[in-house]
Amino acid sequence: MSIAVQSFQNVISLCRGDKRFLAGWIESAQKELVSYCMSLIVLGCGAYGFTIGLRNGLEMGAYVAIKLPLIIFITLIANGLLNGLLGLVLGSGIGFRKSVQFLLIGFAIMSVILGALSPVSFFVTLNMPSSADVAGRFAWHGASLLMHTCLIAFAGITAHTQLLHYVREFADSSRAGTHTFFAWLAGNLFVGAQISWNLRPFFVSPGLNVEFLREDPFNGNFYEAVIVALKNIF
Amino acid sequence: MKEKNQNSTRETPENISGRIPPSIGDVKSGFVSMEGGASFSNLLSKLLRKPLSIFHELETKDVLWKIPITLILISVVSLTVFGLVVGTFSWGNQIWAAPLKIVSGLMFSALICLPSLYIFTCIGGLEARFSTVVGMLCSIVALSGLLLVGFAPVVWLFSVSSTSSVFIGFMLLALWMICVGFGFNLVFCAGKAMGMTNTGHLLVWCFIFLLVTVQMTTTLRPIVGKSESLFNFEEKKFFLQYWSEELQTVTD
Numbered sequence: 001m002s003i004a005v006q007s008f009q010n011v012i013s014l015c016r017g018d019k020r021f022l023a024g025w026i027e028s029a030q031k032e033l034v035s036y037c038m039s040l041i042v043l044g045c046g047a048y049g050f051t052i053g054l055r056n057g058l059e060m061g062a063y064v065a066i067k068l069p070l071i072i073f074i075t076l077i078a079n080g081l082l083n084g085l086l087g088l089v090l091g092s093g094i095g096f097r098k099s100v101q102f103l104l105i106g107f108a109i110m111s112v113i114l115g116a117l118s119p120v121s122f123f124v125t126l127n128m129p130s131s132a133d134v135a136g137r138f139a140w141h142g143a144s145l146l147m148h149t150c151l152i153a154f155a156g157i158t159a160h161t162q163l164l165h166y167v168r169e170f171a172d173s174s175r176a177g178t179h180t181f182f183a184w185l186a187g188n189l190f191v192g193a194q195i196s197w198n199l200r201p202f203f204v205s206p207g208l209n210v211e212f213l214r215e216d217p218f219n220g221n222f223y224e225a226v227i228v229a230l231k232n233i234f
Numbered sequence: 235m236k237e238k239n240q241n242s243t244r245e246t247p248e249n250i251s252g253r254i255p256p257s258i259g260d261v262k263s264g265f266v267s268m269e270g271g272a273s274f275s276n277l278l279s280k281l282l283r284k285p286l287s288i289f290h291e292l293e294t295k296d297v298l299w300k301i302p303i304t305l306i307l308i309s310v311v312s313l314t315v316f317g318l319v320v321g322t323f324s325w326g327n328q329i330w331a332a333p334l335k336i337v338s339g340l341m342f343s344a345l346i347c348l349p350s351l352y353i354f355t356c357i358g359g360l361e362a363r364f365s366t367v368v369g370m371l372c373s374i375v376a377l378s379g380l381l382l383v384g385f386a387p388v389v390w391l392f393s394v395s396s397t398s399s400v401f402i403g404f405m406l407l408a409l410w411m412i413c414v415g416f417g418f419n420l421v422f423c424a425g426k427a428m429g430m431t432n433t434g435h436l437l438v439w440c441f442i443f444l445l446v447t448v449q450m451t452t453t454l455r456p457i458v459g460k461s462e463s464l465f466n467f468e469e470k471k472f473f474l475q476y477w478s479e480e481l482q483t484v485t486d
Contacts, residue, residue: 015356109357116353119346120442127453129470143472158357158435 010036011112014105017162019169026101037104038073044111045069051121052148056131056204063212067199072107075192076100083184092171092180102170103184106163113155121151137206145203160185197222265290265427272300278308281377288373289424292366299365305372312379313337319386323393323402324460331464335457339450344371347443354439359431370424374417381413399459400484403477406458407448414444452476
């Protein structure tokens with residue numbers, strides 16, 4: 001029970017932006033921090049992911065609950081080396097280990113926000129017609145996509161704003177901290193978008209099947225799809 | 235358990251009142267000690283006159299759950315009264331179904347929005363107990379319920395004068411938005427008085443709570459007007475779609 005209470009208090013300290021708590025945590029309990037943040041990401045993003053996929057049935061709910069945390073972990077692994085290098089090159093003094101810790105903390109805060117929003121998301125999903133209903137299915141698919149994109153973006157922006165404060169505080173200079181943070185952000189957005197493309201489907205477009213991965217997950221990329229979509233519009 | 239841990243390091247009210255007088259800012263804002271205990275009538279009075287003193291009590295004293303429970307009781311009583319008046323528009327089953335739907339719908343909405351309120355207030359820099367945040371949420375519902383009771387005679391007047399369920403529905407939605415607006419204002423004031431540094435997240439939460447409650451009226455429909463069935467869970471609709479269709483039916 002006391003471990004659960006301690007874990008809960010740690011979450012709250014993270015969300016409140018308690019810098020002394022974070023400093024102590026980063027310096028003293030490295031392994032604990034990594035496993036703790038990973039648990040938060042699995043729980044928070046998993047719960048929220050389940051409510052996204054639930055509209056297409058329990059099976060899809062379970063798939064998205066697994067895939068949403070996976071996007072974060074794969075992005076961090078793919079960018080781990082680059083993030084550490086950028087931290088050093090940009091003069092922040094934040095090396096490989098600390099860059100992973102900081103980013104895990106940022107994503108953990110985002111997961112806590114998403115986890116807290118998952119009851120609301122669950123209620124919204126229950127109020128949406130099933131994707132099997134033919135009438136207005138494209139409109140509902142679009143509405144679902146838009147709502148979840150907005151909520152995830154909100155959680156991401158809020159968490160990264162918090163992370164920016166942390167990085168500025170811990171970097172050798174505030175300016176170098178800001179540069180490092182935005183370099184990490186750009187790299188993670190660039191790679192994260194492609195990983196989410198590879199791990200599709202999440203929302204299951206009308207007419208397509210429910211499956212864990214598409215038959216051709218590595219065929220094409222996110223940016224090509226955006227260019228094709230823009231061409232279709234104009 | 236967390237509450238107990240926090241209590242052990244917290245100043246007791248005797249110590250606070252004995253050593254540190256409340257600041258001029260606190261006195262002006264009303265964030266001062268609550269007099270008269272957590273009884274139903276006293277809390278009802280304080281909710282209208284000195285609402286911030288309720289949060290002061292929640293933060294500094296050991297009456298952790300007594301105040302939120304009394305606030306829930308105030309909410310249930312006032313929303314039941316308001317629901318009964320709404321039910322008089324249709325009579326029949328609606329006389330008991332409308333209060334039941336309004337009370338249960340609002341309580342469920344509050345429950346599913348509680349985790350996000352707690353996390354958003356934490357992100358906004360508020361260092362408050364969980365029970366205080368529960369109290370904030372309960373006070374939104376309780377104050378809104380009390381104000382709705384104030385509007386009940388107006389609702390009754392229109393319900394006996396009008397036959398249009400769409401008009402009554404829109405009027406009730408407008409009244410709900412006005413009343414919950416007062417509740418939101420109270421929470422913003424409480425947040426600022428307790429040291430909240432960023433209220434942007436709270437604003438987003440207020441928007442989410444409003445959307446959830448308005449959607450709840452569509453989920454639990456019909457609350458106003460007669461219907462063969464008490465609930466209509468099979469046909470799922472977004473509230474904007476539902477109300478635009480209802481409006482179109484009337485104007486056609």
